[in-house]
Amino acid sequence: MTNEPGWKTWWEQQFPDSPPVSxxxxxxxxxxxxxxxxxxxxxxxxxxxxEYEELxxxxxxxxxxxxxxxxxxxxxxxxxxxxxxxxxxxxxxREYLADSVTLQFDATxxxxxxxxxxxxxxxxxxxxxxxxxxxARDSKRIYAPYxxxxxxxxxxxxxxxxxxxxxxxxxxxxxx
Numbered sequence: 001m002t003n004e005p006g007w008k009t010w011w012e013q014q015f016p017d018s019p020p021v022s023x024x025x026x027x028x029x030x031x032x033x034x035x036x037x038x039x040x041x042x043x044x045x046x047x048x049x050x051e052y053e054e055l056x057x058x059x060x061x062x063x064x065x066x067x068x069x070x071x072x073x074x075x076x077x078x079x080x081x082x083x084x085x086x087x088x089x090x091x092x093x094r095e096y097l098a099d100s101v102t103l104q105f106d107a108t109x110x111x112x113x114x115x116x117x118x119x120x121x122x123x124x125x126x127x128x129x130x131x132x133x134x135x136a137r138d139s140k141r142i143y144a145p146y147x148x149x150x151x152x153x154x155x156x157x158x159x160x161x162x163x164x165x166x167x168x169x170x171x172x173x174x175x176x
Contacts, residue, residue, distance in 0.1 A: 007074050007107040014140050020076045020105060020133055022144035022151040031157040036062055036170040037149040038125060044148040046125060058170060059121045059150060060114040063143040065163070066152050067112040067136045075110050075117070078103040078131030103131060112136065121145055 011020055018024045026033050038055040039046060046052045067073055081104045110116065112134065123129045124145045133144035142153035149170075154160040164171065 007076070007109075008105070010074070010137070011076075011135075014135075019078075019103065020135070021078060021103070021131060022133060022142075022146065025142065025144075025153060026151060029153055032154050032160050034152045034154070034160050034164050034167070035149055035172055036152065036167050037172055040169075042148075042173050052122065052125075055125055056118050056121055059145060060118070062150055062152060062163075062167065062170075063117075063134065063145075064112070064114045065166075066141045066143045066154070067134060068139065068141075069113060071112050071136045071138060073110050073112050073134050073136050074107045075134050076105055076107045076132070077129070078105050105131075110134070 015025070015028075018028050036058065037043075038058055039051055040054070043051070046055050081102060117134075120129070120132060124132055125147055127147045130146070133142055135142045139155060141155065142151075144151040144153075149172075152160075152163065154163060
């Protein structure tokens with residue numbers, strides 16, 4: 001992944017109180033947040049080819065409906081690193097991460113297209129990587145996969161509620 005110059009400045013202007021980490025964004029933008037699960041019955045990990053196909057299908061549907069096909073996006077990926085220097089989110093992150101660890105973020109510009117990150121979706125689903133999110137630059141909607149589903153952030157509560165109704169069968173069985 002290349003590190004796109006200027007993305008951090010853009011992020012700070014749009015989301016000034018949080019690094020690009022979905023669990024922190026949920027705290028600040030809970031009224032705009034929706035979580036979906038990757039598999040039926042809130043199953044966390046795929047165990048068969050059919051389950052992997054369903055997982056990728058669901059992720060591509062929600063990502064495309066959230067980001068919009070053809071939109072300019074930042075693909076942001078956080079990597080745990082030793083605290084060698086303070087980054088702009090150091091103080092926020094040190095509250096949530098293990099001692100002497102922080103996150104370094106890399107970003108690249110992409111044009112969203114269904115299927116463009118299928119392997120990355122699988123890597124996240126199988127817990128081989130973490131701290132991935134894609135943000136549409138114009139709408140500021142966010143798709144953030146995790147190893148059981150995806151966190152989605154919309155423009156407002158009304159938009160979130162509309163998607164919540166559409167994804168009713170994919171929502172967690174327990175309220176969060």
